[in-house]
Amino acid sequence: MNHPLMPGMQALQAADWSAVGKPSAHESAQLHVLGQATYTDDIVELQGTLHAALGLSQKAHARITAMDLSAVRAARGVLAVYTAQDIPGTNDCGPIIHDDPILADGLVQYVGQPLFLVVADSHDHARRAARLAQVSYEELPAILTPQAAKAAQSYVLPPMRLARGDAAAAFATAPHSVRGQLFVGGQEQFYLEGQIAYAIPKEGQGMQVLCSTQHPSEMQHVVAHALGLHSHHVAVECRRMGGGFGGKESQSALWAAAAAIAAARLKRPVKLRADRDDDMLVTGKRHCFYYEYEVAYDDQGKILAARVDMTLRAGYSADLSGPVATRAVCHFDNAYYLSDVDIRAACGKTNTQSNTAFRGFGGPQGAIAIEYAIDEIARHLRRDALDIRLLNLYGRDGEDGRNVTPYGQVIVDNVLPELMAELEASSDYRARRLAIDAWNEASPVLKKGLALTPLKFGIAFNVTHLNQAGALVHVYVDGSVLVNHGGTEMGQGIHTKVLQVVAHELGLDLERVRITATDTSKVANTSATAASTGADLNGKAAQDAARQIRERLAAYAVKHHGGVAEEVRFFSNRIHVNGQALPFEQVVQQAYLARVQLWSDGYYATPGLSWDAKTMTGHPFSYYAYGAAVAEVVVDTLTGEWKLLRADALYDAGQSLNPAIDIGQVEGAFIQGMGWLTTEQLWWNEAGKLMTHAPSTYKIPGISDCPEDFRVQLFQNRNVEDSIHRSKAVGEPPLLLPFSVFFAIRDAVSSVAGHAVQPPLNAPATSEEILKAVMAVQAAGARPA
Known part of the structure; x- marks a missing residue:
């Protein structure tokens, strides 16, 4: 049914209607309150799922002279124990420089560094077994503080310097100066949900990894390299995290890779869930x-x-x-x-x-x-x-x-x-x-x-090239909308904001739009949800996808109802064209029958950035x-x-x-x-x-x-x-x-x-x-x- 509007009413209603700029509830708020929000550890385990735990170093800096894992292998419920030699691909999970082994290979460099991986029939059995290892060390001198590192000129990268003007000359003529030393400590991310990964083998060497991560694409790359496979063999999915704060940007890679290595070797699903103490001992923090x-x-x-x-x-x-x-x-x-x-x-x-x-x-x-x-x-x-x-x-x-x-x-x-x-x-x-x-x-x-x-x-x-994002928007024949993008939800509301952006672009109420889990098999080559860019990048990408669909629908509406495409407006769940207010789903159904594409991909790259x-x-x-x-x-x-x-x-x-x-x-x-x-x-x-x-x-x-x-x-x-x-x-x-x-x-x-x-x-x-x-x-x- 067509709904004509009085002159001037369309502009007034369009100006008053908006899905953005409003204090809308978090898209998962009700699920959070009811305890129905699914986190990685809540996913129903497949039959045959095994559980893994890490064996950790007890020394800060040492060479391993012997590692007897016989008691670990003989422990109750244990099916397998893996060391660095059992990794089929690359033993590395470093995000930039390849100096970060998944499992230590002869040299340990901090207390808590993973040495081996135990796989058992239960989480408890795996953790208990991991503590039975007999490891002998040749201890080496350890540097523990930034002051000691500075004194020893011990650096992981060349020092950097930024200079402008002539500071020395300015100090020489300045009437006053203050100088001193300051120490500011680090900080544990202390996300409520610890590090966790659930790896599920698929046919043809495929591997699905469900994990709590801010960077699914990086997890995909790390897992593929660790297994000696290509990225297209690996799919990483994350619906939500129970907090991240940066601690699940690169640090989730160790857990994803370890779970996938075990799953690939045993051809069975493997879950690796970190105990809070182990999590804090193993993972990095804010820099002191x-x-x-x-x-x-x-x-x-x-x-x-x-x-x-x-x-x-x-x-x-x-x-x-x-x-x-x-x-x-x-x-x-x-x-x-x-x-x-x-x-x-x-x-x-x-x-x-x-x-x-x-x-x-x-x-x-x-x-x-x-x-x-x-x-x-x-x-x-x-x-x-x-x-x-x-x-x-x-x-x-x-x-x-x-x-x-x-x-x-x-x-x-x-x-x-x-x-x-x-x-x-x-x-x-x-x-x-x-x-x-x-x-x-x-x-x-x-x-x-x-x-x-x-x-x-x-x-x-x-890093300039990271400032890009992609998204998919699907409009179904009943007028409902499904959105997928490369950002990850850790409670900060990125899914809610992207949902608002898409709803606004298509003129729909929020309940008519749904967000799905971030998945590397849907949107590829995504950047981490970090640097406060999540809503900026992914919102723009989703807006781009929704805009393309809106333009197609506007062109179809004008073709059949008259008017000018540039004057078509989308708001209040209707498409307003040539003095008529058509229900959104009605136009969508008609457009589908006319073979109009009702889905689109979107992309955004932040312009004007440069860095030497x-x-x-x-x-x-x-x-x-x-x-x-x-x-x-x-x-x-x-x-x-x-x-x-x-x-x-x-x-x-x-x-x-x-x-x-x-x-x-x-x-x-x-x-x-x-x-x-x-x-x-x-x-x-x-x-x-x-x-x-x-x-x-x-x-x-x-x-x-x-x-x-x-x-x-x-x-x-x-x-x-x-x-x-x-x-x-x-x-x-x-x-x-x-x-x-x-x-x-x-x-x-x-x-x-x-x-x-x-x-x-x-x-x-x-x-x-x-x-x-x-x-x-x-x-x-x-x-x-």
Whole structure:
């Protein structure tokens, strides 16, 4: 039935209708709440499924002189035991440099490195058997810290350097400078769902791998190489992850490859599920950073030059340390124009887990160093740190070139002056600063601190070719829509946003569109869901596919109903053409009978990107996300305990695709970043064993650590770049917002001596670290001037 519209009504309804920009629920929210969302370990096991476990090294650096696995083979339920010699293809799972064996072959380089694979009839039998191995070692010297790696010049990659201007000359003439050392610890991803892979042999040497991964295509390549096959033999599928945070970008490869090797050898399905302790012992984390820094400035606090030497704890292999170091170098400036710089980074080789991607991917580690120096400049000049930050912000076009980054990218979208002014006003920053100063004067034990810190974060992979994505959109004869794309869902809402994009493009309600599991046999050669690019890339690809179908349907509608194709509108589940409102499914059915193609592939590659790794210059980012946060804390100077009293965050999500999801991402990133900087301490003993490998010893934030007063808002903005519906990424950038918490703690500690002493506070700022800083400040403040 045709539905005519009154003149002008079509435009009005089209303008009012939208499937994007609304706070829609997560597409799996109901399944999550009901416990019906299927994760890899929930998939019904096929008959004959076996279970695997890894045997792990007990030494940090050693040669294996003997490995007796007879007791393992004889253990109850064991069907097979495999070592490096049993791998049919390549014994490697390194994502860039091939220095990361699946199973150690004669040399172990950290405590927890996999030595062999046990396959048994149950998960419990496999794990018990793995502990029966008798391994003899010839121990070798071990390097455990980035400081030790720097001293020994032990690196997994050549050190990198980015220089602009003449930092040495600027330092020589500068009236003031601050210098020092800083250590910022790493962080365990602590996804709720551990590493897991389920490998199922198929006919003709085929292998299906169901696994929890952020990078199905890389898992496909690793498994194919390990089995000595081509990529077309391997299909990798992931419907959802129970968290990833970067820990399932490259690190899921070991588990996928090991399960597939066993399945190929035994011709039976094999599941490899990591126990939490084993997971934390085996897998890499956020990189620890050791800094030596020096910053020159004038009497007003304007930065004149900066030097920093950053050493990462890369671990025993390269993994993704090179790109992490590159992003750290490119984010040392954070929100500030630095005219003359000498920025160096080195990936220290240590006998610890090979560190890897983690939300922010080196950006937070790079940016915190300049914030630490600014905090010291403010204290030296007896000024509010916010004023020093505002003074040094990037400028706009025409402001004496103060909008060009050290690596040469021109900043054209800077909204920080307006954003920070809005947050300063809405948070009552100045009044609260005065109130806190008065509180501290009257409170000898409990001290409050306040800080407002900004962020600028570049969006794109800093390896240009990774900035591409594909998608498939199928419209069925009944008018329902199925979407598949290369991004992976880890709770962040990428499927929800892509679903919204497709629904909007076709003018449909969300319930008429369905997303299927990410699958390498559907969309090939995909990039990792990482670098905050998931919705940007895959949303654009899905939009491209849906647009092609819409254009075909519009052309068909005009052919049969008149009008002009460019004036056909899709909204409210109808196709509006030549004054008529036709039900979407009606046109689809008629188009099918007329042999109109109702499915399409879509593709997107981010334009305008470039990067020269040798000179460390170029245009590596599509755009920047901005934000700022204010944190107020109280510190007990007798115990080092502290509490976050209030947090205000303002984040630039551009024209948000889904404000509810984006605000949730900001909140989650804030608390996760706060954990990194305050409670989540990784500790290796002198033998190189990670001792914080379980919830009992590794302290992530709990609900009680969230502030009672937590105010998160999205800054009203529209991306200047042609991103998906002019939105901006929200995955990684907000992790820099809790810098405000760390510097509020430092502010509280500084008040112990009337802000006359620089508190020596490293991260994580645990209660012990805070108490050490308090004692140092008290001792320095008591000395005669």
